[in-house]
Amino acid sequence: MDWVPAISRWIHLVAGVMWIGLLYYFNFVNVAAAKAAAADGTAAGISKHVMPRALFWFRWAAVVTWLAGAALLGSNFGAAFLLQKSHLAIGLGAWLGTIMLFNVWVLIWPNQKKILGIVPATDEEKNKARRVAFLASRTNTMFSIPLLYFMAAGAHSALYFG
Amino acid sequence: MKNPLDSLWGTVICGLILTLLLHMIVRHTLGG
Numbered sequence: 001m002d003w004v005p006a007i008s009r010w011i012h013l014v015a016g017v018m019w020i021g022l023l024y025y026f027n028f029v030n031v032a033a034a035k036a037a038a039a040d041g042t043a044a045g046i047s048k049h050v051m052p053r054a055l056f057w058f059r060w061a062a063v064v065t066w067l068a069g070a071a072l073l074g075s076n077f078g079a080a081f082l083l084q085k086s087h088l089a090i091g092l093g094a095w096l097g098t099i100m101l102f103n104v105w106v107l108i109w110p111n112q113k114k115i116l117g118i119v120p121a122t123d124e125e126k127n128k129a130r131r132v133a134f135l136a137s138r139t140n141t142m143f144s145i146p147l148l149y150f151m152a153a154g155a156h157s158a159l160y161f162g
Numbered sequence: 163m164k165n166p167l168d169s170l171w172g173t174v175i176c177g178l179i180l181t182l183l184l185h186m187i188v189r190h191t192l193g194g
Contacts, residue, residue, distance in 0.1 A: 027170065027173070028170065031170070085191060085192065088188050088191060088192065089188055135165075135167055138168075138173050139167065141173050141174075141177065142167065142174075142176045142177040142180065143177070143180075144177065145174070145177030145178060145180065146177065146180050146181040146184050149181045149184075149185070150184070150188075153188075157192070160185070161185075161188055161189045161192050
C-alpha cells in the first residue's frame with residue numbers, strides 16, 4: 001500500500017465533503033433562512049452564533065481539501081494544471097477547485113468579515129460586501145457541479161469519455 | 163437581463179450547462 005496517495009485521497013474526500021457541504025448549506029439553506037430571519041427580527045442569532053463557526057470550518061476545509069488534492073496529484077500536479085491530454089479531466093477539476101479556493105479566501109471571507117462586524121465597515125461597504133460575497137458563493141456553487149463531475153471522471157476516464 | 167446566479171435554480175442550471183459544455187470539450191479532445 002502506498003500511504004501518501006491513500007491517506008491524501010481519504011483526507012481530500014473528508015475535507016471536500018465538509019467544504020462543499022457547508023457551501024451548499026450557505027446557498028441552499030442559509031440565504032433563504034437569513035432573509036426570513038431578517039424579516040422577523042431574529043437574524044442576530046444566525047450572524048452571531050452560526051455564521052462565524054460555519055465560516056471557520058468552511059474556509060479551513062477548503063485549504064485542507066486543496067492541499068490533500070495537491071498531495072494526491074503528486075508528480076502529476078504539473079500535468080494536471082497544464083491541462084495535458086493525459087490529465088485533462090482531473091486538471092479541469094483541479095482548476096475549478098483552485099478558483100473556488102481563491103473565491104473563498106479573497107472574495108467570500110474578507111467580505112463576510114465586514115458583513116458580520118468582525119472588521120469595521122460602513123453600511124455602504126456592508127451592502128457592497130454582501131453582494132460580492134453572495135455572487136462569489138453562488139459562483140462556487142455553480143462551479144461545484146462540474147468540479148464534482150470531473151473529480152469522479154478523473155479516476156474513471158473511460159467510463160465518462162470513452 | 164437578470165443574473166441567473168441570483169436564483170438558486172438558475173445557479174444549478176448554469177452548473178449543469180457548464181458541466182455539459184466541459185464534458186463535450188474533454189470528450190472531443192480525448193477523441194472519445
